[in-house]
Amino acid sequence: MCAMIADLEAHFREFLPPRDELLLKLEEEARQEKIPIVGPLVGELLFLLARATQARRILELGTATGYSAIYLARGSEPQHGQVITLEASPQMAARARANCAQAGLSERVEVREGEALALMDDLAGPFDLIFLDIDKESYLPALDRSQRLLRLGGLLFADNVGFTGAQDFNREIFRRPEWRVAPLLCFLPDHSPERDGLSLAVKVA
Numbered sequence: 001m002c003a004m005i006a007d008l009e010a011h012f013r014e015f016l017p018p019r020d021e022l023l024l025k026l027e028e029e030a031r032q033e034k035i036p037i038v039g040p041l042v043g044e045l046l047f048l049l050a051r052a053t054q055a056r057r058i059l060e061l062g063t064a065t066g067y068s069a070i071y072l073a074r075g076s077e078p079q080h081g082q083v084i085t086l087e088a089s090p091q092m093a094a095r096a097r098a099n100c101a102q103a104g105l106s107e108r109v110e111v112r113e114g115e116a117l118a119l120m121d122d123l124a125g126p127f128d129l130i131f132l133d134i135d136k137e138s139y140l141p142a143l144d145r146s147q148r149l150l151r152l153g154g155l156l157f158a159d160n161v162g163f164t165g166a167q168d169f170n171r172e173i174f175r176r177p178e179w180r181v182a183p184l185l186c187f188l189p190d191h192s193p194e195r196d197g198l199s200l201a202v203k204v205a
């Protein structure tokens with residue numbers, strides 16, 4: 001019988017995707033300032049999800065310095081995808097705009113300042129992909145709004161669903177007939193934290 005790899009974590013740590021200078025700089029800033037960005041593995045996943053779904057309109061909740069928004073915009077490059085990203089902190093929003101400009105993405109990433117749930121109420125759908133990465137207590141109220149804003153067949157992706165604040169969200173999306181959901185308990189090198197849950201869901205009704 002085939003045995004499991006002895007040190008699974010060390011093995012999977014070998015496969016962090018390469019990043020350009022800008023992303024490495026944002027990772028270093030995040031380490032120094034304790035900004036909880038998604039890191040290179042979930043960043044790559046965002047790129048792949050945007051690319052595989054051919055998402056044209058993407059909504060992100062929780063911008064910070066724009067690290068994950070850059071992955072989403074780059075992933076949706078072939079279809080010239082537009083990313084709207086929502087951020088409560090004016091300082092973070094300003095940094096994100098500057099970083100997206102440095103990445104040459106100002107035309108494709110719009111940073112909106114304010115409380116994400118309130119900003120969602122002013123948005124019109126449909127979006128092809130929504131990424132949740134704000135305070136975890138807001139995930140459940142964001143679910144109703146995402147259900148309104150996402151197109152049928154659209155993808156909802158939530159980071160950090162291993163946190164207690166996300167428990168109600170996890171239970172509710174699992175229960176709702178409008179969604180098919182895969183809640184994944186993961187080992188995520190260079191993610192904060194490295195053992196956490198990710199939730200991938202498609203709106204099916």
Ligand SMILES: C[S@@+](CC[C@H](N)C(=O)[O-])C[C@H]1O[C@@H](n2cnc3c(N)ncnc32)[C@H](O)[C@@H]1O
Pocket residue numbers: 036037038039061062063064065066067068069086087088089092114115116117133134135138
């Ligand atoms: C986890 S960080 C986002 C990291 C970013 N997605 C990345 O990986 O590069 C969460 C960000 O969301 C913002 N935030 C938290 N709760 C929010 C809310 N309810 N509405 C708007 N922004 C919020 C915080 O100020 C913080 O910058």
